[in-house]
Amino acid sequence: MVARPARRGGDVRAALTGYAFSAPYLILFLVFLALPILASLVLSFTDFSLGDLTAPLGAPFIGLQNYAKLFSDDNFRQAALNTAYFTVVGLIATTVLGLVAALGLNRALGRLRSVFRVGYYLPTVTSIVAIAVIWRFLLDPNFGLINGALKQIGISGPNWLGNPTLAMPCIIAMAVWRNLGNVMVLFLAGLQGIPEDVYEAARIDGATPWRELLRITLPMLRPTLLFVAVITSIGYLQLFEEPFIMTQGGPLNKTLSVSMYMYREGFSYFHLGYASSIGYVLFVVIAAVTALQFRLLRND
Amino acid sequence: MRSSARAINCLAVLALVLTACGTSSTSNTSSGPVTLTMWAMGDEGDKLPTSDAMQAFKKANPNITVNVTAIPWGVAHDKLVTAVAGRQTPDLSLMGTTWMGEFGKIGVLDQVPSSVSKSDFYSGAWDAVVVNGKAVGVPWYVDTRTLFYRTDLAQKAGINSAPQTWNDLMKLAQAYKASGSQYGIYLQSNDDQEWLPFLYSAGGDVMQNGKFTLDSQASVKSLTEWVKYFQQGLTPKSEAQGFDVTQTFTSGATPMFISGPWQISTLLKSDPQITGKWAVARVPKDQSSTSWAGGGDLAVFKNSQHRDAAWKLVQFLAQREQQISWFKTINDLPAVKAAWQDPALSGDQNLKVYGDQLTTTKAPPAIAEWTEIDKSINDWLEKASAGQVTPAQAAAGMQQAATSLHKP
Numbered sequence: 001m002v003a004r005p006a007r008r009g010g011d012v013r014a015a016l017t018g019y020a021f022s023a024p025y026l027i028l029f030l031v032f033l034a035l036p037i038l039a040s041l042v043l044s045f046t047d048f049s050l051g052d053l054t055a056p057l058g059a060p061f062i063g064l065q066n067y068a069k070l071f072s073d074d075n076f077r078q079a080a081l082n083t084a085y086f087t088v089v090g091l092i093a094t095t096v097l098g099l100v101a102a103l104g105l106n107r108a109l110g111r112l113r114s115v116f117r118v119g120y121y122l123p124t125v126t127s128i129v130a131i132a133v134i135w136r137f138l139l140d141p142n143f144g145l146i147n148g149a150l151k152q153i154g155i156s157g158p159n160w161l162g163n164p165t166l167a168m169p170c171i172i173a174m175a176v177w178r179n180l181g182n183v184m185v186l187f188l189a190g191l192q193g194i195p196e197d198v199y200e201a202a203r204i205d206g207a208t209p210w211r212e213l214l215r216i217t218l219p220m221l222r223p224t225l226l227f228v229a230v231i232t233s234i235g236y237l238q239l240f241e242e243p244f245i246m247t248q249g250g251p252l253n254k255t256l257s258v259s260m261y262m263y264r265e266g267f268s269y270f271h272l273g274y275a276s277s278i279g280y281v282l283f284v285v286i287a288a289v290t291a292l293q294f295r296l297l298r299n300d
Numbered sequence: 301m302r303s304s305a306r307a308i309n310c311l312a313v314l315a316l317v318l319t320a321c322g323t324s325s326t327s328n329t330s331s332g333p334v335t336l337t338m339w340a341m342g343d344e345g346d347k348l349p350t351s352d353a354m355q356a357f358k359k360a361n362p363n364i365t366v367n368v369t370a371i372p373w374g375v376a377h378d379k380l381v382t383a384v385a386g387r388q389t390p391d392l393s394l395m396g397t398t399w400m401g402e403f404g405k406i407g408v409l410d411q412v413p414s415s416v417s418k419s420d421f422y423s424g425a426w427d428a429v430v431v432n433g434k435a436v437g438v439p440w441y442v443d444t445r446t447l448f449y450r451t452d453l454a455q456k457a458g459i460n461s462a463p464q465t466w467n468d469l470m471k472l473a474q475a476y477k478a479s480g481s482q483y484g485i486y487l488q489s490n491d492d493q494e495w496l497p498f499l500y501s502a503g504g505d506v507m508q509n510g511k512f513t514l515d516s517q518a519s520v521k522s523l524t525e526w527v528k529y530f531q532q533g534l535t536p537k538s539e540a541q542g543f544d545v546t547q548t549f550t551s552g553a554t555p556m557f558i559s560g561p562w563q564i565s566t567l568l569k570s571d572p573q574i575t576g577k578w579a580v581a582r583v584p585k586d587q588s589s590t591s592w593a594g595g596g597d598l599a600v601f602k603n604s605q606h607r608d609a610a611w612k613l614v615q616f617l618a619q620r621e622q623q624i625s626w627f628k629t630i631n632d633l634p635a636v637k638a639a640w641q642d643p644a645l646s647g648d649q650n651l652k653v654y655g656d657q658l659t660t661t662k663a664p665p666a667i668a669e670w671t672e673i674d675k676s677i678n679d680w681l682e683k684a685s686a687g688q689v690t691p692a693q694a695a696a697g698m699q700q701a702a703t704s705l706h707k708p
Contacts (some may be wrong), residue, residue: 050381050405050406050668051405051668052400063384075679138587141546159536159537159538159539162537162538162539162688163538164538201495250490250538251489251490251682251686252682252683252686252688253536253679264675266380267378267381267382268377268671268672269669269671269672269673270381
């Protein structure tokens with residue numbers, strides 16, 4: 001009983017010390033993350049536009065109108081469709097190809113393994129802007145390397161990024177190529193975590209390599225698969241730099257992504273209220289997709 | 301002891317007040333040395349500090365220092381918007397003509413002093429700086445669109461004169477293609493700066509008496525004419541980002557295009573092998589030959605501490621001699637009509653066409669929402685060019701988009 005007040009004082013002191021040590025992060029978090037997040041939520045219920053810049057608090061409050069407008073906005077619907085297309089196709093392609101690359105590197109290749117690892121991983125650590133600019137040159141209809149190669153074998157190549165149906169597949173191909181290395185490294189780590197004795201037991205029971213893959217490797221990779229799916233789809237849903245640099249959202253808005261539309265509304269036209277509501281819709285979608293993936297791929 | 305401390309405090313406060321008064325009074329009169337911050341975009345920003353015009357200004361006003369910050373055109377609009385939001389605007393800035401409505405309407409631009417005479421400038425250029433009846437900027441240089449065409453290839457195709465009318469243009473494009481060119485003309489499927497000359501020439505306009513007229517008969521007519529070039533394969537359906545028309549113009553793949561005055565010096569400098577094989581012509585006429593008017597304006601911000609000095613610089617740059625000197629530096633077309641009598645301008649056949657074209661131009665409306673309305677017009681233009689919608693549907697779409705975006 002006597003010791004208690006002293007201990008309470010110690011608790012307070014310990015807590016204070018803890019807060020003091022985490023203060024640098026906490027203050028930065030509150031000022032540069034929590035506050036803007038809250039402010040943009042408030043903004044999304046206002047009609048804040050360029051004219052309100054000189055008197056920010058006078059922006060008219062319009063309730064849910066921004067959100068209502070979103071669902072009848074053709075450009076937003078197009079952007080949402082494009083982003084969904086990019087995410088679904090991109091996610092499947094990246095995961096499958098990343099897994100194939102990891103399986104290959106894990107088993108075969110011997111000494112060349114590290115060369116291939118570096119080769120696959122290199123695009124991931126290269127600046128996305130540099131990559132997008134280079135790809136734009138590669139895909140140029142008149143002077144690009146790809147159409148130049150096609151010409152050699154007598155094919156007149158299409159205008160890749162200028163064609164409404166081809167532009168998005170080109171951007172997907174580039175994104176898959178760039179993210180492949182990252183996914184592959186994650187799968188490699190996952191594969192190395194699978195104990196060898198499980199495979200030995202299976203082989204003794206006469207399992208074919210194909211059955212080994214389906215019955216052992218894939219089930220045991222489930223946590224890695226979940227992580228890869230979540231990380232990749234969060235990244236893909238925020239598609240921005242690739243179309244921003246390669247196509248500006250065109251042709252015919254076929255590569256306009258939700259993030260790009262948000263940027264355009266917010267920083268080119270200064271409809272900060274409307275742009276904030278787009279940001280919140282995107283946030284909710286990302287949270288929902290992540291939750292769904294956790295449910296589907298959970299280890300029961 | 302105590303009272304003397306109080307006295308010292310009083311003195312200190314008094315001194316502070318006095319110095320405060322001192323600084324504010326020097327900033328109001330322009331006698332002391334003044335440093336101006338000026339933003340300028342693109343080539344203009346790079347070349348202005350060392351130009352003859354700026355040197356002459358420094359000689360005439362030794363107490364005014366001008367710091368020019370060069371900003372790329374592509375980010376300039378967003379940067380200005382951010383500067384207004386953060387109250388970090390420069391003293392003065394070069395502005396794209398189409399931004400004047402936007403910045404004028406939010407009231408951050410200073411009104412032009414009465415000593416500036418409206419009649420010195422091209423009327424199309426002056427109209428663009430007037431917002432709500434007040435001039436909030438001074439035209440520095442003007443810009444319009446004309447037709448560039450290959451004379452040698454036209455001769456090969458059996459046509460020896462510049463296209464005058466829409467019919468001539470269509471015939472020439474077809475003739476080019478028939479005589480071996482890949483296309484007849486290059487029209488950018490999503491750039492209204494090339495379509496607006498068609499709209500204006502058909503007697504239409506974006507806005508009349510405060511109402512949008514994008515769905516007028518003239519608008520549908522001009523869109524129909526525009527779309528024909530895409531339907532008949534006379535112009536590329538679409539182009540990649542960063543496409544440079546001068547390359548296909550030089551190779552002969554697109555022997556015509558509609559563009560601005562800077563292309564004259566670009567073609568002369570980077571493609572000398574076709575010098576003498578091309579010419580500039582007024583935009584082809586329907587009801588009239590009326591082109592799009594743009595350019596650069598100089599505007600002073602209300603927040604500036606040195607508005608007098610800033611206007612002094614603006615008025616200096618708008619003098620006839622300085623307009624000619626600036627033209628020689630960078631080939632920007634003078635906004636001051638008198639400057640065009642100088643042999644540097646009147647002696648050049650291609651420039652003469654521009655001078656001629658400038659007398660009949662129209663500027664897009666000076667409204668706050670023009671940047672985004674412009675974007676949706678481009679979107680509808682692109683849809684019509686691709687054949688996804690009919691010209692009438694595109695016109696109706698443009699009208700609907702513009703009306704819903706504009707808040708009078």
